[in-house]
Amino acid sequence: MSAFETPPPALDDHRLAELARRHWGLEGKLHPLISERDQNARLEAGGRRYVLKISNAGEDRGQIALQTAVMKHLEGQGMAGIPRVVPTLEGSDGAEAETGHGLGQVRLVTWVEGPLLSSAPRSLGQLESLGGFMGRLTRAMQGFGHPAAFREGFLWSLDNAAGVESWADDIADPARRALVGALFGRYRTRVAPRLPGLRASVLHQDANDNNVIVDGANPDHVAGLIDFGDMAHGRTINELAITLAYAILDAPDLYAAIRAVIRGYVADFPITEDEAEVLFDLMRMRLAMSVCISSRRAKEHPDNAYLTISQGPAFAVLERLERVDPEFMVGLCRKAAGFDATRAAASVRAHLAQAKPIPVVQPDPGRAARIALLTDGSHPGMPAFSDRAFDAWFAGQRPANLPENVAFYGFGPYGERRSVYASDQFADAASPERRTRHTGIDIFAAKGTPVHAPLAGTVAFVAYNADPLDYGHTLILEHATPEGVRFWTLYGHLAGTLPGLAQTGQRIEAGQLVGHLGDWHENGGWSPHLHFQIMTDMLAQDGGNFFGVGHDSHWDVWSDICIDPNLILRLAPESFTLDPHPPAELLARRARAIGPSLSISYAEKLKMVRGEGPWLIDHSGRRYLDAVNNITHVGHCNPQVVAAIARQAGILNTNTRYLSELILDYSERLTAKLPGDLKVAYFVNSGTEANELALRIARTAMGKKSTVVLDWAYHGNSGGMVDVSPYKFKRKGGYPQPDFVEIAAFPDPYRGPHKGMSEASGRAYAGDVARCLEAVRAKTGTSAAAFIAESISGVGGQVVYPDGYLKSVYEQVRAAGGLCIADEVQCGFGRVGETFWGFELQGVVPDIVVMGKPIGNGHPLAAVVTTRELAATFANGMEYFNSFGGNPVSMAVGMAVLDVIEGEGLQQTALETGRYMLDRFRDMARRAPLIGDVRGRGLFSGVELVRNQETLEPATAEAGWIVNHIRQQGVLASTDGPLDNVLKFKPPMVFGRAEADILCDALERAFADLAASGPSAAG
Known part of the structure; x- marks a missing residue:
């Protein structure tokens, strides 16, 4: 017996x-x-x-x-x-x-001292301590074996759960009988096949609250375990599953209780991923076995009412858990055990980080005007998204002067805690905590806004989720990584056009139209918007719906299941915050703290917070295409340049009174890019300093000061450079022309007296330089010391000189005994595409070359390169020293810039993109009568606007209007030229054809809008 x-x-x-x-x-x-x-x-x-x-x-x-x-x-x-x-x-x-x-x-x-756990108050700390104790027990049992542990058919072994499945028929209540039957069905298909691959050991198997001892002085500390009568050999994970089954009985928050026990257990005995994935089901099977066994015994002993009364706590937990997604519980167990909540999470994150998604709505939300729609009280008076008054409020947030054809979006953040989720569908059977944390990103826009698939995939579900505050029309697409790992994207709150655009099983290509934003009556009762989210696992949801909200306290689980949708949307983080110091505030501070002569661009002022390649990002997260900042030659915040700065700054930065390989290596590399005898370099901190030094070298060598400059030239902001910059001293606030400066006619092939780009035009303009040289001789009795000119005129209006102009000028200057200085501050380093230096386009070799802006990608670095002969003449006893010109950090930066130019083929990019842009500008001119001239080389181009093609009346106001209009479209440009009527474009060299199209499309829209609005639109 x-x-x-x-x-x-x-x-x-x-x-x-x-x-x-x-x-x-x-x-x-x-x-x-x-x-x-x-x-x-x-x-x-x-x-x-x-x-x-x-x-x-x-x-x-x-x-x-x-x-x-x-x-x-x-x-x-x-x-x-x-x-x-x-x-x-x-x-x-x-x-x-x-x-x-x-x-x-x-x-x-x-005797093990201490009260039983059954008599102690419960806490999460106590449950974690329980888990830790059982983890230590499991660890200690590894390697132990005994013949009697192999108890074939032992009733209470979880490995033998199938042995009591038929006893479920003895459960009196039909609903409970069905519940337990379903658990056994899930066990057969999901758990039993995996058991042979799991670890096994000898187990205690009965850590119930009458066998667990707590510390009498600290009941949160589990001190001991008794009753080893149910020991048997089995799957090691069963120990934790059984411990969990008893620990969560009567727990008010099942999630927190389960996590506490697992967290404590794995701290002492880590479990495997496979074990973590069957843990929840094994825990429920322990409870299912318990009620089956007690039901059978109650049938055998009908007079023992206690046998079925004791089932109450077990059924209560099972019934609560039945109303919870079981695969979410698997994810919760995985996370508590130290793994991602889903196996796919890491792979999908890595894949999306490298993917090239299409914008989910058009126009691209990354470039659109926007507002962060926060529900934390940041917007006083903002109605709830489910309040119809929200539509009017949102419309009122659109900037007043934003063109109608420019998109305006509102963004609701991922992970935001929201109080709006108050209906029963957000309550939870396993926890008193409601689900309140947003698992997607909301994009608010006008009803009917088209929605596109950002990635190729297959339609998994098309559904209409009709409950109030649900998704309404819903689309779920299935995708896969190259390794075959599946993930899903969800598009909620769509319009009734959805079923006609996408059907279950249909293949969808990236960029394909899949829906439109729905109106209130069809989208669940919300202001029109798209709820977009990514799922790394569909859990047990198979009806075209999915959780759009998760628990705050278990966000680490939800954020693995529903990973950040911004991995696809690629919106700047500022898109989801409100800047506490917006442009208006900074403008007021600037008026108090900064000299008013320092100008600031655009009618609507911009606050930029970050840069990336050809893009600048403002305080709202809007990306602006930068078509004008040539200073960041190889792109904003170029990673190689940033790394070079950080690396060298962490080693040494000092002045040039000490020997260093860096300055020599860079000087030799830089001068190797120059023709002829241009082999000696000087390093300074700005283009202004470089031009100052170039003129000082020339004047010292020549023993005189007179200088010939071009009309409308600009060479820097110092006093000495303003003296040789008619662009400055001839305009408002300037002063009379210095007596040592002669101004040659500006060689403008479009607006000047000698039209066209022919050599004849070039020689004609060069004749005015000859006139200046004669004027100097008449005034001083000797020749001018130097002629200085940009190789292509920037502030003069992006003007490319007529063919042979500089060649003729240089011949005349040298014949008169002067030196020729090429100002390459704006057009050097491959920007013109065909050649590395602008002066090479004219077939000349200067005596002195000046470099700035692009040389350091915005770092304070500039250079002067000349011949050894001139350098020797300059060394006349007066020391030249520049405290930080040529410092090690600057030299490292210069090296990095050249590395990027050469390594990424940016000169070729400038050539190809520049030609493409000029072709599009010329094509645009056929539809835009305001365009009088298109000019430039490479990524140094200009479009001059005129009101009358015969009289060339400058369209100055229109040029300003166009610049502000494309700024509102998210493209940055500016105007220049003597009449301020030239649209100038000199973007970072990473500006490719895609960026050129964005710029040109914006210009097309601006010219069309200006034409439609009439001349008065420009003011």
């Missing part, structure tokens, strides 16, 4: 005392303990406590030997809180005694 069929021992206190005295030599007080099959009593003797255990006569002696062996093993492992076996006086582990129903084993073990 087994222990279940044999009555338990019932020895009186006298007999128990005699056994303790005979076998262990102990006398003391005995207190009976509750036991189901055995007889146990607490013995207090010699100031210590013990448990005297008399086994059932039907108990398998092997099981008793197993329990003894385990306790001795754990003692050897140093495991605290476990009963210790007390040997008999003869040194054995126990003895035999007559129980009244046969012989039973008599053993003595130490």
Whole structure:
């Protein structure tokens, strides 16, 4: 007969005392303990406590030997809180005694001090401590083995769960019977096939709250574990599953309780990914087995009402968990165990980081005007998104002067905590916490706005989720990484056009139209917007719906299941915040703190916070295409340049009074780019300084100061450079022409007296330089020291000189005994495309070359390069020293800029993109009568606007209007030229054909809008 069929021992206190005295030599007080099959009593003797255990006569002696062996093993492992076996006086582990129903084993073990967990108040800290204790126990049991642990068909082994499946028929309540039946069905298909691959060991298997001991002084600390009667060999993960099953009974927050136990357990005994994925199902199977066994026993013993009453807590938990997505629970267990909540999360994140998605709405939301729509009170008076008044409020946020054909979006952040989710659908059966945290990104726009698939995929679901505050028309697309890892994108709140655009199973290409933004009556009762999210697992959701909101306290789980949609949308982080210091505030501060002569661009002022390649990002996260900032030659915040700055700044930065390879390496590399004898370099901090130094070298070498400059030239902002910059001194606020400066006619092939680009025009303009040279000789009796000119005129209006102009000029200047200085501050370093230097377009070699702006990509670096002969003449005894011109950091930057220009083929980019842009400008001119001239080379171009093609009346106001219009479209340009009527374009060299199209499309729209609005639009 087994222990279940044999009555338990019932020895009186006298007999128990005699056994303790005979076998262990102990006398003391005995207190009976509750036991189901055995007889146990607490013995207090010699100031210590013990448990005297008399086994059932039907108990398998092997099981008793197993329990003894385990306790001795754990003692050897140093495991605290476990009963210790007390040997008999003869040194054995126990003895035999007559129980009244046969012989039973008599053993003595130490008492584990502390109250039972069942009598202690519960807390998450206590559950974590419980997990930690059981983790340490599992760790200590690794490597232990015993023949009796292999209990074939043992009723309480989770490995044998299928053995009690048929007992579910004994559950009286049909709904509960069906619930348990479904659990066994899931177990058969999802869990059982994976069990052979899981680790196995000897398990305790019964960490219920009547077997767990807590610290009497600190009930949050689990101190011990008793009752080793259910031990068996099984899957190692069963230990944690059984512990969880008992730990969550009556827990108000099942999620938090489960996570606490797992967190504590894995801190001491890490589990595998496979184990983490079956843990939730095994936990439920323990509870399912419990109610099946109790139902069978109740059927066998109908007079024992306790057997079914005890099912209450187990069924209560199972019924709560039945209303929770089981795959979410798997993800929660995975996360608590230290893994991503889904296996796909890391792969999908990595794939999307490298993907090239199409904008989900058009125009591109990255470039559109926008507002961050925050529900945290940042917008006083903003109605809820589900309040129809929101439409009017949102329309009122659109900038008043933003053109109607320019998109304006509102963005609702991913991960935002929202109080609007108050209906029952956001409540939770497993936790008192509602789901309130947004798992997608909202894009608010006009109803009917087209929605496009950002990535290729297949239609997984097309559904209409009709509940109030649900998605309304919903599309879910399935995608895959190159390795075959699946993920999904969801498009909620669409219009009724959806079913006609996408059907289940249909292949969808990137960029394909898949829907439109729905109106209130069809999108779940929200202001028109798109809810866009990414899922790395569909969980158990298979009806065309998915959670759009997650729990705040379990956001780490949700954010693996629904990863950041911005991996696809690529919106700047500022798109989801409100800047506490917006442009208007900074403008007011600037008026107080900065000199008013420092100009600021555009009618609507911009606050830029970041740069990236050809893009600038403003305080709202809007990306602006930069078509004018040639200073950042190789792109804003070029990573190679940034790295060079950081690397060298962390090593050394000092002046040039010390020897350094860097300045020599860079000088030799830079001068190798120049023709002829231009081999000696000087380094300074700005183009202005460089031009100052170039003129100083020329004047020292020539022993005179007179200088010939071009009309409308600009060479820098210092006093000396303003003296040779008619663009400055001839305009408002200027002063009379200095007597040592002669101004040659500006060689403008379009507006000047000598039309066209022919050599004849070039020679004609060069004749005016000859006139200047004669004027200098007449005034001073000698020749001019130097002629200085930009190789292509920038502030003069992006003017390319007629063919042969500089060649003729240089010949005349040198014949008169002067030197020729090429100002390459704006047009050097490959910008003109055909050649590396602008002066090469004219077939000349200057005596001195000046470089600035592009040379350091915005870092304060500039250079002057001349011949050894001129350098020797300049060394006349007056020392030239520049504290930080040529410092190591600047030299490292210069090297990095050349690396990027050469490594990325940017000169070729300038050539190809420049030609493409000029062709588009010329094509545009056929539709835009305001365009009088298109000119430039490479990425240095201009479009001159005139009101009359015959009189060339400048369209100055129109040029300003166009620049502000394309700025509102997200493209940055500016005007220049003597009449301020030239649209100038000199973007970073990473400006490719795609960027050129954005610029040209914006110009097309601007010219069309200006034409439609009439001349008065420009003011």
